[in-house]
Amino acid sequence: MSRSLDMDSLVRSATFAAALGLFFLLILLPLASLNQYAVREGIGVFWDRLKNPDAVGALRLTALVALAATAVNAVIGTTMAFLLTRYRFPGRKVINALVDIPLAIPTVVTGFALLLMYGPLGPVGRFLGERNIQLMFSFPGLLLGHVFVTFPFMVRAVGAVLESIPRSGEDAARTLGAKEWQVFAFVTLPAVKEGIIAGAFLTFSRSLGEFGASIMVSGNLVGRTQTGPLYIFSRFNTGDVEGAAAIAILLALASFLILLLLQLVQSPTARRAV
Amino acid sequence: MKRLLVLAAVTLLAIPAAHAETIRINIASCCVTEDATTKEILPAFKKYFKEKFGKDVDVSASFAGSGTLKNQILGGAPVQVAVLSSELYLDQLKEKGLITSDWRKYPHKGAVIKSVIVFITRTGNPKGLATFEDLARPGMKVLHSSPDTSGGAQWAIFAIYGAGANFRNLTFGPEDGGVKLLSAVEKNVIAQPESARQTFVQFDAGFGDAIVTYENEALLEKSKGRDYSISVPRKTIETEWKVGRIDRNIRPEQEHAVNELIKFLYAAEAQRAYAKYGFRPVDKKVGKEFQAKYAKVADPFTVDDLGGWKSARKHVIESAWKKTQAR
Numbered sequence: 071m072s073r074s075l076d077m078d079s080l081v082r083s084a085t086f087a088a089a090l091g092l093f094f095l096l097i098l099l100p101l102a103s104l105n106q107y108a109v110r111e112g113i114g115v116f117w118d119r120l121k122n123p124d125a126v127g128a129l130r131l132t133a134l135v136a137l138a139a140t141a142v143n144a145v146i147g148t149t150m151a152f153l154l155t156r157y158r159f160p161g162r163k164v165i166n167a168l169v170d171i172p173l174a175i176p177t178v179v180t181g182f183a184l185l186l187m188y189g190p191l192g193p194v195g196r197f198l199g200e201r202n203i204q205l206m207f208s209f210p211g212l213l214l215g216h217v218f219v220t221f222p223f224m225v226r227a228v229g230a231v232l233e234s235i236p237r238s239g240e241d242a243a244r245t246l247g248a249k250e251w252q253v254f255a256f257v258t259l260p261a262v263k264e265g266i267i268a269g270a271f272l273t274f275s276r277s278l279g280e281f282g283a284s285i286m287v288s289g290n291l292v293g294r295t296q297t298g299p300l301y302i303f304s305r306f307n308t309g310d311v312e313g314a315a316a317i318a319i320l321l322a323l324a325s326f327l328i329l330l331l332l333q334l335v336q337s338p339t340a341r342r343a344v
Numbered sequence: 345m346k347r348l349l350v351l352a353a354v355t356l357l358a359i360p361a362a363h364a365e366t367i368r369i370n371i372a373s374c375c376v377t378e379d380a381t382t383k384e385i386l387p388a389f390k391k392y393f394k395e396k397f398g399k400d401v402d403v404s405a406s407f408a409g410s411g412t413l414k415n416q417i418l419g420g421a422p423v424q425v426a427v428l429s430s431e432l433y434l435d436q437l438k439e440k441g442l443i444t445s446d447w448r449k450y451p452h453k454g455a456v457i458k459s460v461i462v463f464i465t466r467t468g469n470p471k472g473l474a475t476f477e478d479l480a481r482p483g484m485k486v487l488h489s490s491p492d493t494s495g496g497a498q499w500a501i502f503a504i505y506g507a508g509a510n511f512r513n514l515t516f517g518p519e520d521g522g523v524k525l526l527s528a529v530e531k532n533v534i535a536q537p538e539s540a541r542q543t544f545v546q547f548d549a550g551f552g553d554a555i556v557t558y559e560n561e562a563l564l565e566k567s568k569g570r571d572y573s574i575s576v577p578r579k580t581i582e583t584e585w586k587v588g589r590i591d592r593n594i595r596p597e598q599e600h601a602v603n604e605l606i607k608f609l610y611a612a613e614a615q616r617a618y619a620k621y622g623f624r625p626v627d628k629k630v631g632k633e634f635q636a637k638y639a640k641v642a643d644p645f646t647v648d649d650l651g652g653w654k655s656a657r658k659h660v661i662e663s664a665w666k667k668t669q670a671r
Contacts, residue, residue, distance in 0.1 A: 182549070185549035191550035195550070286537065290538070291533070291536055292490075292492075306415065307412060309411070
């Protein structure tokens with residue numbers, strides 16, 4: 071009996087060590103090497119690279135797009151999650167599956183699809199073009215790309231919370247005479263607050279690292295429409311590995327802090343729900 | 345029976361021996377040369393090497409933008425021969441000790457192929473774009489790839505600058521005709537994607553009046569049945585791809601094959617293959633054969649007219665072009 075218990079604990083600690091070891095090797099070590107490159111020429115060079123106006127511009131644009139994409143998806147994604155979990159309608163399963171499509175297709179394809187739709191060849195692009203509205207190669211184009219790529223995160227995070235909370239609260243509100251929008255605004259929305267926060271953090275950090283769609287739709291103009299990841303790529307290609315690593319470290323650190331914050335803000339009740 | 349056994353044993357021994365005879369080398373080549381290299385040049389080289397020296401050679405090739413290739417080689421990619429779009433990359437490999445030989449001693453100072461910078465326009469060139477000054481007209485929409493990631497874009501920017509510059513008086517200041525023309529054209533640039541290929545994707549989606557790119561890319565896209573027009577400016581730059589021997593990666597048994605491959609790139613057979621895919625051959629005789637394929641440039645110039653690669657990169661791209669990007 072005690073022997074088998076020993077075996078159990080041995081297996082458990084071996085699995086534990088293996089999992090942590092692999093996590094270290096596959097995930098943490100590559101990030102650590104980045105750090106080594108970033109400060110290879112000294113912290114002064116690292117700081118210098120961060121202060122470069124093109125780098126600052128790229129980081130600012132990245133933060134703005136990520137914020138905007140998060141805001142847009144907070145509204146659309148939450149509504150979508152609400153529809154998918156609270157209503158039964160024909161085609162619901164298909165739409166539910168389609169929600170995850172942005173995760174499955176290469177982001178470069180996303181960018182190309184947007185170019186086709188909003189370009190002079192697409193009906194939408196022609197319609198806008200006749201009114202002198204040019205969405206691609208500017209902030210709105212970039213935002214469209216990021217909203218597309220990060221779309222699933224909010225829907226799934228809010229959806230998970232909605233699935234787990236009983237409808238009795240909503241039903242009670244209805245019984246008391248609340249209108250549908252009141253039920254949504256005063257009962258459902260506060261209940262899924264945690265889901266929205268989780269979705270927002272995930273959306274924001276995914277948006278920080280977006281590359282494939284951005285390079286197609288942004289125009290990649292230095293200091294104007296070049297985001298952080300595009301800046302990193304171009305620095306790397308010009309041979310300025312320190313510059314690339316410095317910005318990369320900053321973005322990785324930002325993502326880490328955001329995700330850590332997410333862990334901290336999730337209250338125990340919410341964690342149970344998710 | 346005994347003889348049969350001996351024969352079998354000999355055969356068995358011979359098989360690995362024959363395998364060991366195969367020399368393996370790797371070439372890294374600027375992505376625009378991919379079709380010419382894999383479809384024509386490498387198979388022809390293998391055949392040539394086998395016939396002439398009775399040995400098998402196996403050449404693997406990798407293709408990417410020249411800057412990426414250079415970074416991969418710096419990072420330890422086991423490449424013995426590199427064909428790159430900028431001499432600066434070869435210089436950097438030399439500085440880091442990967443190249444110890446002198447590529448300038450090869451024919452044409454290391455250049456194996458040439459091209460020129462042209463415009464691709466919509467069919468029939470509806471906006472009548474014939475010179476770089478035309479690209480500067482208000483309202484024109486121009487595409488070229490990013491000079492940070494694409495060798496072709498660096499040439500494109502040199503071409504624009506050079507078209508407006510006075511070669512006897514390159515000041516690179518705001519009064520320099522080249523800088524003036526460059527800033528005027530850059531105002532009309534709507535996107536600078538990563539590579540020349542991506543500019544075509546955006547052009548195909550309907551964006552832009554013109555792409556500024558290599559003539560060989562333009563010819564290649566046209567040969568695929570794309571419906572564009574090519575406009576060759578009167579005054580434009582001659583571009584070149586140079587070959588370097590990555591000496592530090594060469595083992596003694598590879599050296600012969602490496603030298604033969606470099607020689608072969610200059611041979612008529614390889615030059616013809618490059619020409620077939622739209623490059624301008626450096627070999628004069630092959631050049632004559634393909635004369636009809638290329639438009640004559642009235643007033644061609646080279647990067648040497650701009651003070652050489654090092655100076656041109658520093659003054660035209662890192663200074664003048666960079667300033668045009670700030671708005």
